[in-house]
Amino acid sequence: MWPVAPWTRDGPPERTDPFSPAGHPPDSTDSTDTTDSTASFAPPNDPPLPFVLPFRSRSPAPPPLPLSLPAAFPFPFTFLPRRAGPRSRLHPAGPAHRPATASRPDAPGPSGPFPRSSTFLIRPVSLWPSPCPKTSPSSEEIPLTEYRSEYPFGVRHDGTEPASAQAEPGSSPPCATGTLESGLLLDAFDAQLFREQSETVVAKLEKHLSDVSIRGLDLTDPAALTDAARALMTTERTRIAAFDERKLAGIVDLYIKTGIQVHSPGYMGRQFSGVVPLSGVIDFVSSVVNQPSSFYEAAQLPSVAERIMAEELNAFIGWERDGFAMVTTSGGSLANLTALLAARNQAFPGFWSEGGAGLAGRPRPAVAVGDDVHYSVARAAGVMGIGDAGIVRLPLNERHQICVERAPGVLDAAERRGLKVFCLVASSGTTAMGAFDPLDELGDLARERGLWLHVDGAHGASLLVSDELRHKLRGIEKADSLTWDAHKMLFTPAPCTLLFYRNKENSLGAFRQRASYVFDEEPDVYTALDSGEKNFECTKRPMIMPLWTLWAVYGRALFARKIEYLCRLTADAHHLLVRESDFETLHRPEANILCFRFRPPGLAEEDVHAFQVEIRNRIKSEGNFLISKVDVGQVAALRVVMMNHQITSEHFGMLLGEIRRVGRDLLRQNRPPR
């Protein structure tokens, strides 16, 4: 706090009047009469008094207006209502939208009426002709602004010691004020404009969310979309363009219209979700308050929320409360890489500093994975210097899980080829078919062989929160690390990935450096919550906030009920499929991913692959449904992911009808593709 403080953390003291320099209480007559009197200001008699800019009124009543300023007022200033500049032409009427008058020294300020809620800024204005001298682009240094201010100011810290600014009278006023350009810059950060922009957007999003019509993708030609997007861009090249609400509305409309319709029952194609709207709302707060969350001091609540969510979710994993750790990271791919790095650095302690070349002559590191593992795992091997040739693929059983019986033989064979497998990656919910690897048995196998067991539960770990479905991950407590995407089955905006370690010491093993500008030398109660040494990112979105907020407000049951419904719906859809003789089912779904093929009579065996691809593309381009495709045994299949609780079996029936129609059209046109 200031010893003689015109400002506190909460702003100026209550006694401060916006039109009186601090230390000069306003005339009591003026401050009580708020209706129609003309304000007059006594210029301060002792010039170097505390006077801090910018300056915001906190008085409950608006100042008396109209306002005339005494010519003797010693501070050059600009009087800005909160809404300033040429934007006002967009708001032609209404007291809240009056244009500002950028007054010159001793010119009168703008006249009222202003609404009672208005706040006002007083900013210094320079007295010299060119307050912002331009630098020629070729000059080597920015020239310093000359200090030619005519007015003394500064902050007196106490009665005896002048402040720096005061000891150095004539520091320059901000160049950004006093010009049309700076008014537009201030406008862009205006809080009231922010609210109006938000209202525009909220109305459009509300309409979007309330639209439960069945629709897929409105696939637009990129060139046409580029033209449409370019048409929304300002043509102003040299000055700041005034805010144009029509541009914002046009952008949001185009964004919503051309997007994947995650909130529609027609969306069955991907694993990201129609978010719980509240999670989007809190994500909005994150976007505005901007608290990147790798360090406690920059994001206190997100850091604490991470700890809380770690404990809440670990209750379903079952690790020792004081022994485990969790970090958030930007997506499942990065979580898988991070876990594999921790495993690599543990198994090969010299790898971090010496790299792969340091292993010359010794067995080469390798990672064992199920044949259906997500592509990010093989990618991680390529990234981290193991090489994707160091991926040992374990065969699957008829349920598309890692075959526990055949795994040891494959591992033995890998060792004979000179590989040292240090990590086994299981999938809890494969991306392709949603199959759950047998964690209990794989955990035993990993322990026997001294392997790090990493579980990629990006899709399926969320089943842990359901009492009905938790058994799909039986044995999860034997894992060393677990990737869990909240942006999939916990229905938050993407990305929000949680990476769990059974042993918290391991969470420090993935990355190893220190930098003086981010890492504090002496850990304390605050820096103990920093995650910058545990996650790859330096600047990281506080992605936990949407998840924690949903969990705090609605509780676990919101997720459990929705997940249970989606899995039951998928089972129902499968049940429907098996009775349709012209459809081929490829598995009994374990969660909410279902793969199948349409094989009507008359379809030649060699055309099955291309037929499914073509059906998928036509369904997509017709725009009623969005589904995906996946290769199962090298032959394409149709793939449905049920992410929306507003989907019913009837919608799935409609999809099958559409597939039939499209497929029979294809056959009728006598051109089974290729």
Add this chain to the structure above:
Amino acid sequence: MWPVAPWTRDGPPERTDPFSPAGHPPDSTDSTDTTDSTASFAPPNDPPLPFVLPFRSRSPAPPPLPLSLPAAFPFPFTFLPRRAGPRSRLHPAGPAHRPATASRPDAPGPSGPFPRSSTFLIRPVSLWPSPCPKTSPSSEEIPLTEYRSEYPFGVRHDGTEPASAQAEPGSSPPCATGTLESGLLLDAFDAQLFREQSETVVAKLEKHLSDVSIRGLDLTDPAALTDAARALMTTERTRIAAFDERKLAGIVDLYIKTGIQVHSPGYMGRQFSGVVPLSGVIDFVSSVVNQPSSFYEAAQLPSVAERIMAEELNAFIGWERDGFAMVTTSGGSLANLTALLAARNQAFPGFWSEGGAGLAGRPRPAVAVGDDVHYSVARAAGVMGIGDAGIVRLPLNERHQICVERAPGVLDAAERRGLKVFCLVASSGTTAMGAFDPLDELGDLARERGLWLHVDGAHGASLLVSDELRHKLRGIEKADSLTWDAHKMLFTPAPCTLLFYRNKENSLGAFRQRASYVFDEEPDVYTALDSGEKNFECTKRPMIMPLWTLWAVYGRALFARKIEYLCRLTADAHHLLVRESDFETLHRPEANILCFRFRPPGLAEEDVHAFQVEIRNRIKSEGNFLISKVDVGQVAALRVVMMNHQITSEHFGMLLGEIRRVGRDLLRQNRPPR
């Protein structure tokens, strides 16, 4: 489109009435009389008619209310106004907040009045006792719901061919409806509730943004904050908790209060910014529409916006329009890693598949960096199997730039040690001091020696958009790749990182795999815009949208003017400092980062380091300003980053005054730390 379509992409046809199954136009008397008549509904005479649920009214007028339903109405249903369930106790009055009545078959619906804007849902209700049979947690499979529906429904596609659901009469109704629990689930996705939540949040954010008081950090003990956060969480363990607005308000208040105050002039500590509010608003849209953007089909406008922004920004870099490429990625660390991977894979073509061990006996890969390079570069070397021992540090000159004269000698020495340097990393804006390495000369050096030149312009690349400041990156066109954080000096929410390649072929070199469920087999006009093979992430936030929207609405000048002001302000602050004999300046700032020390008379040389650290911590804990510290030549210094155009020289003067006061207090207490 459906051949006989009860639904189009835009919802049910206009003629559809919410209380009449499609195909049965409502009684004309009922549809025109919207005031007080009692609606009666003719049950459909031909049972298997199209009847699709859920069902949303699009009629402009609200249905007549109160409403009595005929006992003969053949479809079991629930009548839900959009606002349902126990949440209504939070909104005790007002027609918009009436509680729902979950009516049983042939019970009357809820009575009005409802506001004219209301929409209504009709959902099927099951007739049997337990619509959602619970599975015992130990069972292996989810049991299929039995098909016992009493009512026929389905979709008739055309006159002759029954649809699947119809061919299979009796598919199950959604289990999620018809119970209190499901009402709460639907509530959580309710569009009107979303609007109300948004309004709560917007009001708080508006207040936050309009607060220009000078404040730093309100540092809270993590344990106390955890208690406060836990107190905001629902205690409901088994059921979905009803939405409680007080919880949301409490969370947002706590979030804002404990955050780093990026919009305050007291915030001078870090490189992330107080965002332009509009960028937060559009990020909100991203959070709700959830279009992860690695693939064109999932995020059409973001994909196009990336192309547009790439072209717009490349105008300031100067590469060939058809030759370069840009991808977005989750933060500067990931961009640096990606660029180094592309460089590594080009220089060592076998590295991706064989890993580092494949290089046995050959020179080991190494990366040359300036001594002040960001820690993410050394981290990348550790990650990617080069090893941080493969980092060759180039000495700096007195301006803290890479010393071009001494670099060749260091590179030669590295080669003699058996290293093969394949990449040179220059910084455009070092994190520590904001120094700009001489790109023009380093570009020549890299070309001579066949090195990939990567420029980490996370902080400073944004200076390119200013005609005044672009010269700081003279020679940028010689780079092979460039990291550029928009979330720093382009003032968007974090993260938004752009990674540029001079040669677009190189953008495909960082990662090399294919997965059938994401990568299409045959590239077409759409998949040409996919970025999934070029960026590490599979699911990636559409982070370009805030940047592109700002650029589209305000134009380049918004960024240029703000950056120019910040750099000038920093120069002014430096000018102020050099005249203060008790402060030590460490450099002439090149952008908006300024490092200095407070060295009052009486401070012993050996105490300088700890004294700066202690000053920094005290300034932080007093909560008026937030600054950071950095080691310069192994001795701590104070570091200021000017990110806010509302900071003036006067604020910097206040900071110096506070540093003086704190520092002299420390000295007076006669305990120079250690």
